[in-house]
Amino acid sequence: MNTVVQEDPTLADVLRETLDQGDADRLRELVDAHAGQDIAHALTKLPRQQWQRLLERLDHEHAADIYAHLPTEQQTLLLEELEHDQATRLIGQLSYDDAAAVLHELEDEHAGTILSALPEDDQRVLNALLAYPEESAGRIMTPEYATVRPEWTVEEALDHLREHSDIAETVNTIFAVSPGGQLLGWARLKDLLLSRPRARVETVLRMDIISIEAHEDQEEAARRISHYDLDVLPVVDEHGAILGIITVDDVLDIIRDETTEDFHRMAAVSDLPLSMREASMRLLYRKRVGWLVILVAVNILSGAAIAFFEASIEAVVALVFFLPMVIATGGNAGAQASTLMVRALATGDIQMRDWLRLGTKEVLVATALGFAMAAAIWLAGNWLGDFAVANAIAIAMFLVVLFGSMFGMTLPFILTRLELDPATASAPLITSVVDVIGIIIYFGVATAILQLH
Amino acid sequence: MNTVVQEDPTLADVLRETLDQGDADRLRELVDAHAGQDIAHALTKLPRQQWQRLLERLDHEHAADIYAHLPTEQQTLLLEELEHDQATRLIGQLSYDDAAAVLHELEDEHAGTILSALPEDDQRVLNALLAYPEESAGRIMTPEYATVRPEWTVEEALDHLREHSDIAETVNTIFAVSPGGQLLGWARLKDLLLSRPRARVETVLRMDIISIEAHEDQEEAARRISHYDLDVLPVVDEHGAILGIITVDDVLDIIRDETTEDFHRMAAVSDLPLSMREASMRLLYRKRVGWLVILVAVNILSGAAIAFFEASIEAVVALVFFLPMVIATGGNAGAQASTLMVRALATGDIQMRDWLRLGTKEVLVATALGFAMAAAIWLAGNWLGDFAVANAIAIAMFLVVLFGSMFGMTLPFILTRLELDPATASAPLITSVVDVIGIIIYFGVATAILQLH
Numbered sequence: 037m038n039t040v041v042q043e044d045p046t047l048a049d050v051l052r053e054t055l056d057q058g059d060a061d062r063l064r065e066l067v068d069a070h071a072g073q074d075i076a077h078a079l080t081k082l083p084r085q086q087w088q089r090l091l092e093r094l095d096h097e098h099a100a101d102i103y104a105h106l107p108t109e110q111q112t113l114l115l116e117e118l119e120h121d122q123a124t125r126l127i128g129q130l131s132y133d134d135a136a137a138v139l140h141e142l143e144d145e146h147a148g149t150i151l152s153a154l155p156e157d158d159q160r161v162l163n164a165l166l167a168y169p170e171e172s173a174g175r176i177m178t179p180e181y182a183t184v185r186p187e188w189t190v191e192e193a194l195d196h197l198r199e200h201s202d203i204a205e206t207v208n209t210i211f212a213v214s215p216g217g218q219l220l221g222w223a224r225l226k227d228l229l230l231s232r233p234r235a236r237v238e239t240v241l242r243m244d245i246i247s248i249e250a251h252e253d254q255e256e257a258a259r260r261i262s263h264y265d266l267d268v269l270p271v272v273d274e275h276g277a278i279l280g281i282i283t284v285d286d287v288l289d290i291i292r293d294e295t296t297e298d299f300h301r302m303a304a305v306s307d308l309p310l311s312m313r314e315a316s317m318r319l320l321y322r323k324r325v326g327w328l329v330i331l332v333a334v335n336i337l338s339g340a341a342i343a344f345f346e347a348s349i350e351a352v353v354a355l356v357f358f359l360p361m362v363i364a365t366g367g368n369a370g371a372q373a374s375t376l377m378v379r380a381l382a383t384g385d386i387q388m389r390d391w392l393r394l395g396t397k398e399v400l401v402a403t404a405l406g407f408a409m410a411a412a413i414w415l416a417g418n419w420l421g422d423f424a425v426a427n428a429i430a431i432a433m434f435l436v437v438l439f440g441s442m443f444g445m446t447l448p449f450i451l452t453r454l455e456l457d458p459a460t461a462s463a464p465l466i467t468s469v470v471d472v473i474g475i476i477i478y479f480g481v482a483t484a485i486l487q488l489h
Numbered sequence: 490m491n492t493v494v495q496e497d498p499t500l501a502d503v504l505r506e507t508l509d510q511g512d513a514d515r516l517r518e519l520v521d522a523h524a525g526q527d528i529a530h531a532l533t534k535l536p537r538q539q540w541q542r543l544l545e546r547l548d549h550e551h552a553a554d555i556y557a558h559l560p561t562e563q564q565t566l567l568l569e570e571l572e573h574d575q576a577t578r579l580i581g582q583l584s585y586d587d588a589a590a591v592l593h594e595l596e597d598e599h600a601g602t603i604l605s606a607l608p609e610d611d612q613r614v615l616n617a618l619l620a621y622p623e624e625s626a627g628r629i630m631t632p633e634y635a636t637v638r639p640e641w642t643v644e645e646a647l648d649h650l651r652e653h654s655d656i657a658e659t660v661n662t663i664f665a666v667s668p669g670g671q672l673l674g675w676a677r678l679k680d681l682l683l684s685r686p687r688a689r690v691e692t693v694l695r696m697d698i699i700s701i702e703a704h705e706d707q708e709e710a711a712r713r714i715s716h717y718d719l720d721v722l723p724v725v726d727e728h729g730a731i732l733g734i735i736t737v738d739d740v741l742d743i744i745r746d747e748t749t750e751d752f753h754r755m756a757a758v759s760d761l762p763l764s765m766r767e768a769s770m771r772l773l774y775r776k777r778v779g780w781l782v783i784l785v786a787v788n789i790l791s792g793a794a795i796a797f798f799e800a801s802i803e804a805v806v807a808l809v810f811f812l813p814m815v816i817a818t819g820g821n822a823g824a825q826a827s828t829l830m831v832r833a834l835a836t837g838d839i840q841m842r843d844w845l846r847l848g849t850k851e852v853l854v855a856t857a858l859g860f861a862m863a864a865a866i867w868l869a870g871n872w873l874g875d876f877a878v879a880n881a882i883a884i885a886m887f888l889v890v891l892f893g894s895m896f897g898m899t900l901p902f903i904l905t906r907l908e909l910d911p912a913t914a915s916a917p918l919i920t921s922v923v924d925v926i927g928i929i930i931y932f933g934v935a936t937a938i939l940q941l942h
Contacts, residue, residue, distance in 0.1 A: 296836065328825075331817065364788045368917040
C-alpha cells in the first residue's frame, strides 16, 4: 500500500499553538471545525500533557468525542493521569465495547474504582463484557441493539425501533427474537419500510442467520462479516440467544491489527501492541532482541559448518566466492514460499488440508527456479572458475533452492498443525536455517564432485 | 492471523458428486441450503468444467448469485468459456462495479460483444465506470444509490427511498443533493424515521460531508471509510456533484488485496493477482524468479568482497567461523526495521515527515541491539577464538547491526520519496545488501584490529 494518511499538515501545530495560548474560544472553534478522528490523530503528535489540557478545557461532549477516537493504549495511559471524576465521565461516554477495552488495560484496582463510580446499568454491562476471554467475539460486541418480535406488525416494529434508536448502534439490519431472546430471523430496515404497516414482521423475515458464539475468536467474527458481506453479525450464547452485535467497522480495526501482527512476526519482531510512533525505545528493543539472539544461535551452526569444511575452502578458494550467492538464493526462495503460504493461510485462500497439493506444486515451481538459478551460476562459474567448480556450484545451487523452497513452504503448515501462528515462519528464521543446511549441502556437493578431503 | 476458513469439509465433495450424478433436484436443494458465498467457495475446489456444468443447470437467479461470489479472475475465465447468451445474462445480473471489474479483464473485443448485448442503460453506466483509471475510486463505486432533496418533507423523502429501494445498495446513510447533484448534506435513515413526517429533510441534515473524487486512488477511499468509520463514502466529480457510492464491504476486499500485495512484495515476490490455490505454476515461477536473479547479482558482490579479503581469511581462519553470525544478524535487524516502517507507513501510523524522529529513535534502538549482540559474540569469540579476535568481531557486529538497522529503516522512506512502493524494501533485498556491506565492514574491522594485510 502506498497511501499515506492525508491530513492538514498544520492541524497538530495549530492545536499546539492554541493550547499554549490558552485561547478557549479558538480552541472550541478548531474542535468544531474538524472531525473527532482528525483532532485525535493530530493530538497523538503532541506531548501527553497537552492532551490532558485539551480534554480539561472542552465540554464533556467534545472531550468524549475526541477521547473515543484515540488508540486504546493512549486512552488507558490518559485515564491513569486524569482526575477520578473526569476519568469516570470519559469512560461513561464511550461505547460499551470501547470502555471494556480500556478498563481491561487498566490495573484491576484502578478499573474497579472507575467501574464502581459508573451507573449500575453500565457496571452490569461492562462486567458482563469483561467476563469474556480476551480477543473473543463477546469482548468486542456491543450490547446496544434493538430487536423486534416476529408477531408484531411492521408498524409496531418501526415504532419500537424509533423509540430505541438512541441505544441501537445500527438499525440497517433488524433481528427478530423469541421472548427468550432466541434469534429467529433478520430483515433489512428497508424491507420493513417497503411493507404494508399492518403486515406482520414474520412475513419479511429472512431465516438464513449467520451468527457467532460469544466465546469464539474475534478473528472468526471478522472472517464471517467479510465472507458473508454482513454489516452486522449477531453474537449469541450456546443456546442461540442474542447477546450483542458486532458491526463491520469494528472488524476493520481487528483486521488491521491482526495483519500488523502478522507483518511483525514475519520479520521476527515479537508482538508490538503500540503504534511505531508511540512505542518506547525500551519496548522496541525488547521486542526485537529476542529473535536476534535466537537466530544468532542458529548462525553459530553456519559458522561451525564452514569451519568443518575448512579443508575444502583451503583447497579451492573459489568455493568461498560462490557461497553467498548459493545460500542467499536458497534463503530468498524460502522466504518467498513461506510468505505466500502464511498470507494465503491467513486470508483463508488455502487450508491445512491443501498442503499436499500445494507441496506438489511447490516442488515443481522450486525445481524450475532451481534450474534457472543453477544455469545462471553455472555460467558465472565457468567464467570465473573452471568447469568442475561450475558443475559443483550449479548442482549445489539447484539443491539449496529446492531445499529452501520446500522448507519455507512446509514450515507454516507445521506451525499451524502445532497450533502455533504460521507467521512465526519469518523470513529471518527461514534464511538462518537455510544458511546452515545450505552450507552443508554446498560443501558436501563440492567435496564429492571435486573429490576434496 | 491463525484463522482458517471454517467450512463444511464435504460441501465441495457433495457438490462434485451431485454434479457427476446429474441429479437436478438434489443440486437445487444443495444450492438452496447454502449461502452463495459458500457454494462459490466450494466450487473453486472443483475443476472448471464442473463450474460451467453447475451454472448451466441452475436457474438464472441462483446461477448469478453464485457467479457473483467467485473471485474476479475466475469470473473472467469462466466468461470466456461460456456461451455468449449465458455470459451476457450473468454479467447483467452482477452489480455494476463487479461487472466493470470483470469486463475490464476480458479482451476488448469480447468485452465489447458482451457490452453491446446488454440493455442500453447498463451499457451507458458500465462504459462510464470503465472510463475511470484502474484502481481509482470511480472504478469501484456503484452508481446505484438514492438521494433526497433538502426541501422535501421527511415523508416525501421516505416515500422516495421506498420507491427506489430496489436500486439503492444501501439506505442506512442518505445523501441530500441540489438539483445539479451537488452534495449538500447527509442523514442517517434513523434520523428520518425519528423526525415528524412533515418536517423538512434539511432540519435533520448533517453538513460534515466526507467524500472522494472519482479519479482518486481506491486505497484512499478505503482509508477514509476506515478512518471516519463510514458505512458509505460518496464519490463526486471535480464540482462536488455525486457520481456514486462506495460501501464499507467493497473496502474490506480492497484492504485484503492491498495487504496481500504488501506481504508478497516484502518477500520479494512480484504482484500475484490470483489466489495461491488458483495460481498456475508458470505464473508462480515468473513472479518469483525476477527478484531471485536481481538478488543473486547483489550476492556476486558478497562473493567478490570475500575474495578480496582472502588473505585475511587465510591468516585467521576463525574469522570465517564468525562471519555468518555477524552478517545474518545485521540482515535480520534490517529486516525488522524495514518491516516496522513499511507497515506503519501503510496503516498511516507514520508519515514521510516522521523520518527524522523515527531515525533518531532507530539509531538509539539499533545501538542498544548492536551492543547486546556484540556482547554475545564477544563472549563466544573469547571462548572459541582469542581475545583479539573477540574484540574485532564484537566491534564488527556492533557496526553491522547499526548499519543494517539504519539501512532497513531508511530504505522504505527513500522508496516513498521516489514514489515507489515502500514494501519493495523486502527482507531478501535488505538482507542481500547488508550481506555485501556487512562483509566489507567485518573484514575491514578485522584487518585493522588484527593488523592483517
